[in-house]
Amino acid sequence: MIPFDFEYYKPTSAQEAVSLFHNLRSQEKNPMYYGGGTEIISFSRLYQLFPKAVIDVKGIPECNVLEFKNDKLVIGAAKTLSQVQESNLFPLLNQCGGRVADHTIRDKITLGGNICSRIPFREAILALLVSDCEVIIENKNGIRKVPLESIYTESMLLEPGDLLLQFTVEKNYTVMPFFSMKKTADGDVDYPQDRIGYPLLSGVFLNNKGHIRAAFSGLCPYPFRSLKLEAVLNDTTVSPDEKLNESVQCLPAPILNDMDSSAQYREFVFRNTLAGALDNFEGVEF
């Protein structure tokens, strides 16, 4: 039960959505794009969000694409995590997106919604952070295409009215060897998912022709990919133990300390995970 009213719009084009947004905004209706709605509904129920209007993006054709186009994987922002998972076009994204929430909810959570989520884990973004993803955004000035890292630091740096349309990833990233993991306070999460919960640590490692890329959620207050950390991981001159110590030094923010886990334990899990991942890539042919 959402204890207040809002207006619901389901436009059929991106331009319509954007102009609706600005219209409603000028009427002080605090409009929100509505993907799966899982966060908008659950936060509204608890008075943590108060949109007076929502704009459902699921009727926008561009947001519903999921296919390879000219050696690029194009994923519409309104595609649900389940649809991405079932398509199996990008196994790394399957895995990290496929460990968010639970199976039933994943059929409602959209990729765009997950990445813009207020809940700080946004695990689906990890796969995109390591694969030079580009984001296609529509706003009142038209369409733009930008590298994900240029508009993501601790969260998505979107202007009011910016509508995520699509994410694109070069095909070669979708076939690279990878390793991914998630742990919750209760223990390991295998894939397909078998432990529901927010991550203590959710991580992806992509092996780009011998160069490891990595991104993490749950460790710091926001998901991140750190080039500094990757430099350490890929440095062949340091011993595995030193790598772990140095890695901990180059995290972008203090380790999260919350009711699920202390920072010390998160660090312990992080070190274990790195060690496992390094082992994992040992001897892989490129």
Add this chain to the structure above:
Amino acid sequence: METLHAIGKDIPKKESWNKVTGAARYNTDFNEPGVLHAWLVTSLYGHALIKSIDKTLTLKFPGVLAVVTGDSMPRLIGPILEDRPPLAIDRVRYFGEPIAIVVADSLSKAKEAAGKVYVEYEPLPVVDSLKDALEKKYILHEDLPLYRRIKPDEIFPQPGTNIANQIKIRKGDMDRGWAESDVIIESTITLPQSLHAAMEPRNARAEIKPDGKVIINTSSQGPFDVKKELSYYFNLEESKITVNVPLVGGGFGGKTTPQLEILALLASQSVNGRPVKLIESREQDFTTSPGHLGLEAYIKLGANRDGMLKAIEITCQVDTGAYTDSGTKMTRAMAADCTGPYNIENVHCDAFCIYTNHTYVTAFRSFGRLSHTFAIERAMDKLAFSLGIDSLELRIKNAVNPGHFTPTNVKLNSSNLGNLPECLKRLKQMINWDEGIRIELANGKVRAKGLSGLWKTSSSPPNATGAAIITFNRDGTVNLNVGAVEIGMGIKTALAQILAEKLQMDINKINVVMEVNTETSPRHWKTVASMTGYMVGNAVLDAAEDVIKQLCKTASVVLRCPPEVLQVGGEKVFLKADPTIFVEQRAIACGYKYPDGSSTGGEVIGRGNFIMHHLLPMDPDTGRGKLGPAWAVGAQAVEVELDTKDYTYKILKAATVLDAGKVLNPKNAKGVTMGGMCMGLGYGCREASLFDSGGVRMNPQFRTYHLMRYGENPEYLVDFIETPQLDSPYGMRGIGEHGIIGMPAALANALSAAAQVNLDFTPLTPEAIWKAKRGVSL
């Protein structure tokens, strides 16, 4: 005449098809145009003064009819000690405590308007732990000595402290006990508060008819208690109150003492008696309604070189939260069974029920034994280790047996006590104990086992009752009406089985009234304590005897013979000596009509009842007394696989052997036991109510308060042995709660063995084990 057996059969629950089609109705499934809705305004602080409550904006809100606050019922309530205001007055003592009720013509308006009640607080120091409470960081109930004691023989508050109750057990001679002990171990355990988390959130609906009659519809395990308490608190004749309870979506003790019923009635009063529904959100169910107690316990346990237990000293500190409710009673119940299922002649136990600024607590599956067993069974493992004796052998050696005396000095015999040694022996085979309790595997993994004994008696009032009414339909089929609530344990079906066996008839021809209506159902104390089969089952047997007598009487006229030569079975009344001479049950159950049209007999209506007997309150100085009629016993084990690199683990197997006396419905008994085991494992591995230092609950949702999920459950091994309890229907023993009792202890014992460190707490998260391993205190 062949005997029909309904006992010992896997009979699906009577209401099965309604439950798998969505047709089964729970209390919030009844739509009713015009009903008003209530929403609670609850405390945002763990401890604070309420400086003011401003309802102006709320009362102006369209659709709002009333805002009810504490002044509408300026009295304290409680089943044992009256220490709790139904709605906070001037002060809140826990996060989530109800402060006001907003009544509106729709749920969304009630909820939105509730957000506009402005409560001004002045925070007070928060008693966030038992330590804080005992150090008197703040006295939470200054008026403790003035509070009315409803059960003066079981509540002994200590004014000027946060101790609401102290129960003492003094048995034997402690000096002798310690002198005879060659080995003495000490052990301290810590268990947090947790939650019932029934899937149906707590809710109630109230209405006052123009003739003054109060109608309550509620999801409760104790409809007759609701009636009794409302009558008392609102000064109403019991005949003016009707309580209706349909199917209940899980209870686990959490739906035992009235709470929302009182609030719903206050809400209805505020709107001239119009019907009002009050349904808690999940967050409110988790923070406003009572939870499960926390416990810190210290045990000193002594044994001679052969492993025979000689003395035990126990201190239990129960975290009852802001108010006592059933916390004091559970404290007493723990003390009464304080040795666990082991024979110890010298016992010294002090059990304290202590106020904190946590959520108040109420009955929880096993009524405290879950927690207390953890303390005992960790101590037993430590003792076994010190003595170098196999921990299972140690338990067999010391198991309570007929001829022994309980801590409260009740003499045990083979009827009032199950057979624990047999349970342990069966368990030993089931879990392949002899292969060793700790086995190292490849990859840094370790497989380990741990076990736990358990026992439990009930703690009903000495005059608790059960009753049954049997009526007949014209076709000879039967209606059974009892006051027991169907909360999922299959009790209605079990009672039908008892009746079917007794009347020797097809269980499908017995209709059980599913709902309870206090106006028409015969009284039953409440559906708790695994006692319903015993109490109401005995009443059903009594009613069946009554029916048989009446049927035989009419049949004796028809068949022209004395009633004594007749027998009832197969829906007939027949000559014992010659079953071919009979009259059909349907021909006589509603009066017999002779061929010439004249009649005799009349409606057969069976009435049966049962009242507890020979129960005695506990002596305040020694604990001598008798709380329940019998002790059900059992043994449990858990096998884990621990990854010693990161302390994650899998629960591979969980095993339970209970002495069920007689298993009425094997598949159901196994199901209920597995359910208890799963809940116990959940508590052992992850469940805890988390409070920040301000007493604010941090995990009031399933998102953050994790239950076991599908596939996380282990492989279950469940078996029963049958030592009949002579005064119970067909010898059965109540085992509905018992699956939970030893699980956290067995899990902790297994993990302690696996990780080779003492794990004396729950929840046993990988992080907690890691910390224990590194010697970091939690």
Add this chain to the structure above:
Amino acid sequence: MKFLDTGTIELLVNGEKRSALVRPSDLLLDVLRDQLGLTGAKPSCKNGDCGACTVLVDGWPVKSCLMLAVEAIGHEIITIEGLQNAPLQQAFVDEFAFQCGYCTSGFIINCHALARIHPKADEAVIREWLQSNLCRCTGYEEISKAIHSVLSTHKS
């Protein structure tokens, strides 16, 4: 499509066209229960965590507490009341796969979808799907037996 205020919508539920008067912010769960009298789907957390409110939308399980009623327009909704003598209902009865029954509608609906979509689901897939639902009464073993019995029927 837009809904600015309380208004009547048409939903296709259990093969029937049903109309309901809804606010745009009304949840599908509340509309099914309060307006259409379909109380089989249960509210328990209203936060997407428990699955008691699960219904099928175009054959897929959805937690109806996290879906707006207006979002369901044009989609085919099946609630537990729409299953008649489905093999899973029989299996749940036979295996005693419930106690209080409060979680049962959601579990059966989810199992039903699983059996339709992945008739040969392996253990990992079953786990992944059924972890979306909570049951506080059973130990899950009975539910596991129920789903397995139906899946093996599909195989044979």
